[in-house]
Amino acid sequence: MATFRAGGLATGMDTNSIIDQLVDLQSLPIKKLQTRQANLKVQVSALGDLISKLNALDAAAADLGSAGVFATKATSSNVNFASAPGSGAAPGRWSVEVERLATAARWRSAGFAAGTTFTAGTLSLTVQGKTYPPADAPPESAITIKATDTLADVAYKIRKSGAPVSAAALTDATGLTYLSITSIATGQPLDGGTDLALTFTPTGAGGSAVDAGATLTPGANASVWVDGLNFVRTSNAVSDVIPGVTLTLTKQAPGAPEDLVVATDDAGTKARLQKFVDAYNGVMALVQRQLNVGKDTDRERTLAGDGAVRDLQTKLQKLVVQKVDGSARIRTLADLGMKTARDGSLSIDATTLHKALASDPAAVDAVFGTAGTGLAAAVKELVDRETRSVAVNGRSEVGLLVADQNGLNRTISELDKQAQRLQLRVDAFRENLVKQFTAMENTVSGLKGLGTYINNQFTQWSNSGSK
Numbered sequence: 001m002a003t004f005r006a007g008g009l010a011t012g013m014d015t016n017s018i019i020d021q022l023v024d025l026q027s028l029p030i031k032k033l034q035t036r037q038a039n040l041k042v043q044v045s046a047l048g049d050l051i052s053k054l055n056a057l058d059a060a061a062a063d064l065g066s067a068g069v070f071a072t073k074a075t076s077s078n079v080n081f082a083s084a085p086g087s088g089a090a091p092g093r094w095s096v097e098v099e100r101l102a103t104a105a106r107w108r109s110a111g112f113a114a115g116t117t118f119t120a121g122t123l124s125l126t127v128q129g130k131t132y133p134p135a136d137a138p139p140e141s142a143i144t145i146k147a148t149d150t151l152a153d154v155a156y157k158i159r160k161s162g163a164p165v166s167a168a169a170l171t172d173a174t175g176l177t178y179l180s181i182t183s184i185a186t187g188q189p190l191d192g193g194t195d196l197a198l199t200f201t202p203t204g205a206g207g208s209a210v211d212a213g214a215t216l217t218p219g220a221n222a223s224v225w226v227d228g229l230n231f232v233r234t235s236n237a238v239s240d241v242i243p244g245v246t247l248t249l250t251k252q253a254p255g256a257p258e259d260l261v262v263a264t265d266d267a268g269t270k271a272r273l274q275k276f277v278d279a280y281n282g283v284m285a286l287v288q289r290q291l292n293v294g295k296d297t298d299r300e301r302t303l304a305g306d307g308a309v310r311d312l313q314t315k316l317q318k319l320v321v322q323k324v325d326g327s328a329r330i331r332t333l334a335d336l337g338m339k340t341a342r343d344g345s346l347s348i349d350a351t352t353l354h355k356a357l358a359s360d361p362a363a364v365d366a367v368f369g370t371a372g373t374g375l376a377a378a379v380k381e382l383v384d385r386e387t388r389s390v391a392v393n394g395r396s397e398v399g400l401l402v403a404d405q406n407g408l409n410r411t412i413s414e415l416d417k418q419a420q421r422l423q424l425r426v427d428a429f430r431e432n433l434v435k436q437f438t439a440m441e442n443t444v445s446g447l448k449g450l451g452t453y454i455n456n457q458f459t460q461w462s463n464s465g466s467k
Contacts, residue, residue: 007020015437033419039300047405057279058383064368065376070361071268076261080251089244097257101220102186105196111176112214120204125163131192132163151179183443187221187234281345308400424440
């Protein structure tokens with residue numbers, strides 16, 4: 001905390017300003033350290049940004065390596081089902097016949113008039129082969145029915161039980177109320193288990209049992225024929241018949257097969273590749289911005305002197321021309337239509353990409369997906385070498401950029417310590433100046449007092465002599 005000083009009262013000098021200026025001169029080394037720290041922090045931030053962009057590049061390449069490069073789309077207009085080609089879907093034509101849709105099991109009570117009282121007891125449900133509440137559940141988890149409950153109360157308790165059903169009390173036009181329970185899942189368990197059952201165990205006498213006169217409509221499994229082969233599934237969403245294609249069955253049409261046609265999707269493929277291109281360009285643009293410094297650039301605030309960053313630039317450029325084992329015609333990014341601009345950025349030529357897809361879609365996938373030598377593996381190896389931070393056998397192993405970042409942070413910490421030591425010296429210097437100038441003020445003030453006394457004595461002597 002600064003101390004108030006009314007300097008210069010005796011001497012007329014602005015001693016406070018003099019002290020501040022002398023201290024400022026003494027503080028110049030600290031300011032230089034602080035400037036250097038600020039520059040190093042800018043470099044640390046740039047390295048962090050670079051590491052983040054490299055990880056985004058790795059994620060984009062990994063997606064193309066695992067999910068494939070080329071995209072497909074359904075070109076047929078189908079009435080009885082919808083189709084969604086995804087990862088792993090291949091161009092082709094299939095005959096699809098929806099023989100039966102999957103439906104959910106439904107339980108419905110008899111209709112009860114308003115004011116009906118019920119027999120007290122407990123309910124349990126079996127849904128898709130599982131019992132709710134489970135047999136080992138605590139007693140308080142039981143679905144307990146009281147004689148005073150309404151059907152709406154019963155429906156609420158069933159919903160609270162966690163059973164995968166919808167439950168509601170429905171009142172029809174005649175005024176009768178029904179308890180309606182429907183399984184959330186469609187179909188019957190393929191292992192032969194019960195799709196939906198309700199068991200009521202009375203614990204009291206009198207009233208109407210909630211399950212009296214109930215009706216149960218079992219669920220049905222979907223049946224679909226693909227190229228003359230029959231597949232039975234519990235759901236209308238069928239994703240494990242045609243590789244990579246999800247069929248959503250919407251209408252029963254036995255004896256009326258439809259053709260499903262899946263073709264390569266140039267626009268979709270380009271969009272998938274564009275994610276990789278954008279990630280690559282993000283890394284390269286940052287590297288170029290750090291390395292391409294001009295005469296007006298403050299090099300201390302860039303990574304221009306960082307050898308690891310310059311080496312990374314070379315590695316990124318090599319990725320673009322790297323060849324992948326496999327097809328003789330489609331082996332590099334250039335074969336997929338990627339072009340390099342003068343600033344190092346990539347773009348996609350749609351015509352070249354179309355030719356590659358028409359020639360060999362599998363080879364397009366292989367450019368990224370080939371195990372060990374594909375670009376997904378190459379990018380992962382590069383990024384791991386630059387950004388890893390792991391412990392191996394108790395020893396920390398870090399990537400080149402992370403090592404640089406750690407080194408800069410250590411330097412910043414050391415500069416902090418140096419600045420603290422210098423600040424102690426400056427504080428002592430200021431304190432000594434204050435003492436010296438205060439002593440000077442006191443001396444001058446004393447001399448002025450003595451001068452005033454002598455002057456007064458001389459005046460008195462002169463006045464007495466004149467008389």
